[in-house]
Structures are given as structure tokens and as C-alpha cells.
Amino acid sequence: MMNTPGLLPILATGLVHTYVGNRTWALAGVDFAVERGEVVALVGPSGAGKSTLLTLLDGRLRGWHGAASVLGLALGPDRPPDRVRRAEVGFIFQEFALVERASVWRNVLNGRLGRTDPLASLLGRSTAADYAAAEAALLDTGIAELRNRRVDRLSGGQRQRVAIARCLAQEPKLILADEPVSNLDPLRSERVLSLLARTARQRGSTLLFTSHQPELAALVADRIVAMRDGRVVFDGPPERLDPTELDKIYRDEPLEHAPEPVP
Numbered sequence: 501m502m503n504t505p506g507l508l509p510i511l512a513t514g515l516v517h518t519y520v521g522n523r524t525w526a527l528a529g530v531d532f533a534v535e536r537g538e539v540v541a542l543v544g545p546s547g548a549g550k551s552t553l554l555t556l557l558d559g560r561l562r563g564w565h566g567a568a569s570v571l572g573l574a575l576g577p578d579r580p581p582d583r584v585r586r587a588e589v590g591f592i593f594q595e596f597a598l599v600e601r602a603s604v605w606r607n608v609l610n611g612r613l614g615r616t617d618p619l620a621s622l623l624g625r626s627t628a629a630d631y632a633a634a635e636a637a638l639l640d641t642g643i644a645e646l647r648n649r650r651v652d653r654l655s656g657g658q659r660q661r662v663a664i665a666r667c668l669a670q671e672p673k674l675i676l677a678d679e680p681v682s683n684l685d686p687l688r689s690e691r692v693l694s695l696l697a698r699t700a701r702q703r704g705s706t707l708l709f710t711s712h713q714p715e716l717a718a719l720v721a722d723r724i725v726a727m728r729d730g731r732v733v734f735d736g737p738p739e740r741l742d743p744t745e746l747d748k749i750y751r752d753e754p755l756e757h758a759p760e761p762v763p
């Protein structure tokens with residue numbers, strides 16, 4: 501499929517980042533593109549740079565080098581993305597970032613905040629379109645019956661669904677999800693991740709998620725990108741990632757092309 505680079509949901513070249521005070525690269529030269537509608541899993545050992553990459557693409561990382569555009573708009577290392585782009589990118593945090601004392605319904609409706617005009621949102625006014633999107637997200641994630649329950653009275657799995665519903669209510673073109681099923685048992689992980697991928701596909705959204713369960717990621721993703729030491733070390737369809745290669749990526753021993761230390 502041909503794609504105009506400017507229209508790719510994600511296009512990144514030569515991404516480099518090191519956190520202040522660290523002696524290693526968090527990103528050591530990442531080239532990476534995602535096509536519209538793709539479901540891509542980002543895997544790799546702890547500290548590989550997965551969250552750093554997602555944070556950068558979400559416009560929350562400062563001081564990085566390289567070039568990145570998200571939904572056709574260039575990202576800068578020094579400035580936050582504009583309001584319009586913000587509304588088009590949904591982020592699911594590992595810790596959910598829900599309003600604990602508010603109801604499920606209120607949390608899901610909060611997903612619409614970026615889409616409401618600033619004054620209406622200040623006054624807490626929602627439109628018919630906001631209600632319809634929140635309602636659809638509740639139904640799609642199977643938590644409609646929990647709508648009036650306070651979030652701090654939910655199980656981990658239910659909270660994870662609320663976080664996903666809030667993101668879907670936003671109707672983003674691109675969903676970035678950092679370990680969206682990290683707190684769930686294996687069966688629920690598979691169910692919730694499949695749900696996220698399915699709803700993203702149904703809605704024509706592009707999905708990039710990180711996972712510590714490569715086998716599960718391979719079940720739901722169109723493509724696997726594996727990172728190690730701030731670099732992409734595998735990029736291809738799940739069926740091309742063989743267990744020996746995967747084992748090598750996760751082993752503690754240095755890889756052949758280990759990144760140089762920060763000078």
C-alpha cells in the first residue's frame with residue numbers, strides 16, 4: 501500500500517533521547533512508521549525505551565532529537581502539540597489516570613473534554629454527540645451496567661475497561677496505549693487487549709500499544725516492533741518473529757549492535 505509520508509499516523513526518524521543524569525540512551529536512533537489502521541505492538545525488555553517512545557509521540561517528552569510527525573503534523577522537542585492534534589490522539593496510561601471518586605459514566609464522558617469547545621468544557625456542558633460517543637464506548641467495552649459505580653469501587657480489570665472506554669469516547673484517530681493490560685490475569689489480558697484492537701479496527705483507528713507479553717501481542721497485532729537498549733531490533737509481522745529471536749531480544753546479554761554509551 502502506498503502512503504503519502506505526511507499522512508502516516510506516525511513517522512519518526514533518528515529519534516534520540518537521554519534523560520538528564522542518565523549514562524545510557526533511552527532512545528538510540530529509532531526509525532519507525534505506522535500506517536493508517538494498523539495495530540502495532542511494541543515489545544522488548546524493561547528499560548528498552550517503549551514508554552519513552554510513546555511519551556515522545558504523545559508530545560510530552562522534552563529535549564529529544566530527530567524528526568517525528570504524528571497524524572501528519574510535525575512534533576517539536578520544545579513545544580506541546582496543538583489542541584486540535586491533542587483531540588485526535590488518545591493515550592491509555594498504565595495507571596489509567598482515572599478520576600477515582602467520580603462515576604464510570606463521568607470518567608468516560610471526560611474522554612470528550614478535548615473535543616468540546618473550551619468554554620463549554622469549562623462549564624461542564626456536554627453535547628448530544630458527547631453523550632452518544634460515551635454511550636457507545638460503554639457498550640463496546642461491556643461496562644454499561646457499571647455506569648453509576650464510582651471508579652474507586654471497581655476491580656483492576658473493570659478500571660482498565662473504563663480507561664479504554666474513556667479513550668474510545670474521545671474517538672481518536674490514533675491510540676497510544678502503554679501496557680494497557682498490565683494489571684490483568686492472562687485470560688482477561690487477552691480479552692481486554694482483543695477488545696481494544698477490535699474496537700480500534702472497527703472505528704478505523706490506528707493503535708500502537710506496548711506489552712510485556714509478546715505471545716499475546718502477536719495474537720492481536722498486525723505487526724510487532726521489538727525494542728532493546730533504545731533501538732528497534734525487530735519490525736515485522738508476528739509470524740516472522742520466531743521464539744529463538746524473541747528469546748535473544750529478552751536475554752540480558754548485550755546484543756551484537758549494542759548502543760554506544762552517551763559521551
Ligand SMILES: Nc1ncnc2c1ncn2[C@@H]1O[C@H](COP(=O)(O)OP(=O)(O)OP(=O)(O)O)[C@@H](O)[C@H]1O
Nearest residue numbers: 519520522525526545546547548549550551552553
Ligand atoms: N523519567 C525518567 N527519568 C530518568 N530516566 C528514565 C525516566 N524514564 C525512563 N528512564 C530510563 O530510560 C530508559 C528507557 O525507559 P522506558 O521507561 O522508556 O523503558 P520501557 O521499555 O518502557 O520499560 P518497561 O517495560 O519497564 O516499562 C531506562 O533506562 C529508564 O531507566
Ligand SMILES: [Mg+2]
Nearest residue numbers: 550551552678
Ligand atoms: Mg514502560
